[in-house]
Amino acid sequence: DSVFAHVVRAPEDPILGVTVAYNKDPSPVKLNLGVGAYRTEEGKPLVLNVVRKAEQQLVNDVSRVKEYLPIVGLAEFNKLSAKLILGADSPAIQENRVTTVQCLSGTGSLRVGGEFLARHYHERTIYIPLPTWGNHTKVFTLAGLSVKTYRYYDPASRGLNFQGLLEDLGSAPSGAIVLLHACAHNPTGVDPTLEQWEQIRQLIRSKALLPFFDSAYQGFASGSLDADAQPVRLFAADGGECLIAQSYAKNMGLYGERVGALSIVCKTADVASRVESQLKLVIRPMYSNPPIHGASIVATILRDRDLYNEWTIELKAMADRIISMRQQLFDALRARGTPGDWSHIIKQIGMFTFTGLNAEQVAFMTKEYHIYMTFDGRISMAGLSSRTVPHLTDAIHAAVT
Numbered sequence: 001d002s003v004f005a006h007v008v009r010a011p012e013d014p015i016l017g018v019t020v021a022y023n024k025d026p027s028p029v030k031l032n033l034g035v036g037a038y039r040t041e042e043g044k045p046l047v048l049n050v051v052r053k054a055e056q057q058l059v060n061d062v063s064r065v066k067e068y069l070p071i072v073g074l075a076e077f078n079k080l081s082a083k084l085i086l087g088a089d090s091p092a093i094q095e096n097r098v099t100t101v102q103c104l105s106g107t108g109s110l111r112v113g114g115e116f117l118a119r120h121y122h123e124r125t126i127y128i129p130l131p132t133w134g135n136h137t138k139v140f141t142l143a144g145l146s147v148k149t150y151r152y153y154d155p156a157s158r159g160l161n162f163q164g165l166l167e168d169l170g171s172a173p174s175g176a177i178v179l180l181h182a183c184a185h186n187p188t189g190v191d192p193t194l195e196q197w198e199q200i201r202q203l204i205r206s207k208a209l210l211p212f213f214d215s216a217y218q219g220f221a222s223g224s225l226d227a228d229a230q231p232v233r234l235f236a237a238d239g240g241e242c243l244i245a246q247s248y249a250k251n252m253g254l255y256g257e258r259v260g261a262l263s264i265v266c267k268t269a270d271v272a273s274r275v276e277s278q279l280k281l282v283i284r285p286m287y288s289n290p291p292i293h294g295a296s297i298v299a300t301i302l303r304d305r306d307l308y309n310e311w312t313i314e315l316k317a318m319a320d321r322i323i324s325m326r327q328q329l330f331d332a333l334r335a336r337g338t339p340g341d342w343s344h345i346i347k348q349i350g351m352f353t354f355t356g357l358n359a360e361q362v363a364f365m366t367k368e369y370h371i372y373m374t375f376d377g378r379i380s381m382a383g384l385s386s387r388t389v390p391h392l393t394d395a396i397h398a399a400v401t
């Protein structure tokens with residue numbers, strides 16, 4: 001008998017499990033709106049042209065070798081990543097107060113940041129928004145932090161519960177860590193306005209809470225890298241400390257390359273350098289050092305003015321297609337006379353729409369229309385196309401009537 005005979009089957013991951021179910025469905029009209037990955041109008045994955053160009057350059061450079069990177073990753077990639085999120089003129093960067101380490105995409109950056117905090121920060125509680133990306137709770141719990149939630153989404157308005165957010169952060173213990181989605185909140189698509197961000201900043205600083213930004217969608221929300229970085233830059237500009245986890249999965253389409261960065265903005269250069277020495281002790285026993293290929297692609301693009309400009313154009317095109325899908329779906333539901341106010345579809349931001357459909361309606365749409373999505377009613381606008389909008393409209397209409 002197997003020594004593992006007692007092992008019970010674990011449930012499928014709630015998000016990745018949607019794709020597993022989708023793959024098993026033989027229907028020709030099936031539609032996967034569960035994945036958080038960009039698709040073209042033809043429903044195909046997209047490799048950015050600028051990424052192909054960068055890869056070509058890397059292949060042609062015969063001096064390139066496959067040696068190990070340092071524990072903290074590719075130095076140039078780290079510098080350019082900090083500049084991308086904090087801005088080229090960031091005083092914190094100029095004063096050497098930022099330490100940046102290359103990590104395994106957004107998830108790995110969150111995990112390394114979480115483990116560092118659990119070892120070296122005085123307050124072990126992290127507040128995450130309700131709801132949030134399903135992996136946050138697990139990542140931070142396993143990192144050794146104690147996870148609590150703050151109110152974020154208001155189902156009635158399908159918008160932000162700003163009052164609830166202020167109350168919950170206001171009653172958090174001094175020093176607690178606060179996880180903030182830098183832009184394009186997942187799963188709700190609801191972001192604070194810049195004025196609200198400023199109020200959140202004042203509250204966080206007045207209570208000495210520690211902000212930890214999850215930046216998985218820079219450039220994907222508005223189409224502008226700078227506009228989407230405004231909330232993070234607002235916090236960095238006050239001279240206070242914060243952590244930032246960056247992912248290049250969505251904005252460069254580098255999902256499988258697992259390329260991201262953790263930056264910790266500190267009060268002084270001396271603190272930053274000591275923090276970095278401890279980050280190395282977190283990383284070394286976990287995976288020794290990060291992979292070289294994806295970081296080389298990103299550095300090649302970020303260092304070259306022409307490639308950078310080309311990237312911003314391709315990124316804007318992805319963001320614009322998603323925004324256009326919002327409009328098309330909204331118009332189609334209106335034209336169809338589907339009961340309900342669907343204006344949240346065009347008000348929400350980023351890759352996802354939090355439709356307001358409940359688990360029962362989702363199950364109905366999957367069973368009768370072969371449309372796959374998470375049970376919280378979240379649909380990926382990036383998985384939709386002009387061709388599939390009518391089918392989704394039929395399904396929603398049938399589900400709510």
Ligand code: PLP
Pocket residue numbers: 036104105106107108133181186214216246247248249255260
């Ligand atoms: N954070 C949020 C809010 C996300 O939506 C995602 C991906 O879906 C991630 C982090 C991490 O993604 P990755 O590890 O692929 O960069």
